[in-house]
Amino acid sequence: MTIQFYNTLSGKKEVLQTLEPDHVKLYVCGITSYDYCHIGHARSTLAFDMIVRYLRYRNYKVTYVRNFTDIDDKIIARAQEQNCPPEELASRFIEEFYTDMDKLGADRPDIEPKATDHIGEMIELIDELITKGNAYQAGNDVYYAVDSFLDYGKLSKRNLEDMKAGARISVNEQKKNPMDFVLWKGSKPGEPTWNSPWGAGRPGWHIECSAMSRKYLGESFDIHGGGQDLIFPHHENEIAQSEGASGKCFASSWIHHGFVTISDVKMSKSLGNFLTIRDILSNYHPEILRFFIFSTHYRNPLDFSESAMQNATIGLERLYECVAGIDTIDPENSSTESSSTLLPADIEKIESMETRVQQAMDNDFNTAQAQGIFFDSAKILNRIRKALPEKPAQKDIDFLKNGAKTLKLLADIMGLLRIDAREYLAISKEKMVAELDIAPSEIEALIEERYRCRKEKNWPRSDEIRDQLLAGNIVLKDGPDGTSWSVKKS
């Protein structure tokens, strides 16, 4: 089996081919650190986290580079607002980024370069572009001459004529072509500056990724990723810079994930319709956010809503309940007397779980389909467990334990089912209990009273207690081992 994924550059799904055997070199555009991260950033981080984890699970070596833009107009503007040095603001929000992403359980990339640590490399690259005739100095600025790069527009599939027609960029007398973009900006008073052959200034946004990817991955590498909003102009400009300088293919493939929307409108800072990761994590377990994010294919838009999160909560809990149920089976409690109750069709389904998940993931990292397989498998495992006799056959116990193990292994690619199932359910219950108006001890006391009533067949009072608890969102479950309770969902 081979891994296929959609390459924005070709517009088609293609088989993964690496420049070096079994080694994927991946560069992803990270954040500009001037504010807290929102769910869109979570999607980006988690999408590539999942991709990297899957590639590694499939025995690829992965070199994963993700940058931080820590010098930029927005950072300077925000720093001025807050009356603090831009570098301080930038480093503060890099820390906040880590705080959020660590909570989400995202693995750190292998290399995380910061733009300000690579000004020398950028100057070098700009210099090469000037020498090759792809860039020119105008006043204190340096611009990239888009007309010098014939393939300009190949990623975003537009040509310069079309772009000019719809251009909303302000006219700049210094530019030879209005689409030319800045590589080096002459500094204004009070801004962070670095010395360069063109005077004091700072780098443009696009050049940093070209310079840093070249340093850590070379002139050509396998996959470049980011959000769909980066296709133009950022990634288009990166191609122009890198290929203009090297004359070689920059990234073989491009992966772009879709946006998170709210009421079908793109979540963005400028619209103000965003929720930060910490907003979400104050209400939901990190795995719920992960479950939600992976319930839709990474290239499709993902609409955020409370009901979608509620759905994810229930879905994840269902999987955890399946695992918890199997975890409670005593592995020693088998009997040689018992014969296996397993059906061939079920055995086949569970044994093919991993293969089927691989098929889904091989097909453009289809996490939504993989989740479907998780549920399908959980259903079968639940049914088998439910039908188990007092003392089951050893074979059946092993089958269930292995099934749960495989389920966890595969869910881990998406960062799901990572904690002990019973612990997760306990945390989840605890959290819900905390929102109740009634203390657990009171609940236990009422259950105790109801137990006595039921023994005496005092159904009216026993039902009254149940209804009373239900009104307080407590649901009772009468089982053979007594009554347990949980907090009503939704």
Next chain:
RNA sequence: GGCGGCGUAGCCAAGUGGCUAAGGCAGUGGUCUGCAAAACCAUUAUUCAUCGGUUCGACUCCGAUCGCCGCCUCCA
């Protein structure tokens, strides 16, 4: 205006030339229960925005139409 994408059951969401159109939520029936709940079982789209075309055969390819979204300025 240019470019890209989407439209699958009440909702969410896979599938992308051919056995029964995954899965989840919600719903319905059943088992269990004193009655419930939970759990488990079963069930819920002759149909994939609309209309044409290609094909032995299309949700899947092509064209048109309608609707929605994104990019074309910073943005994950």
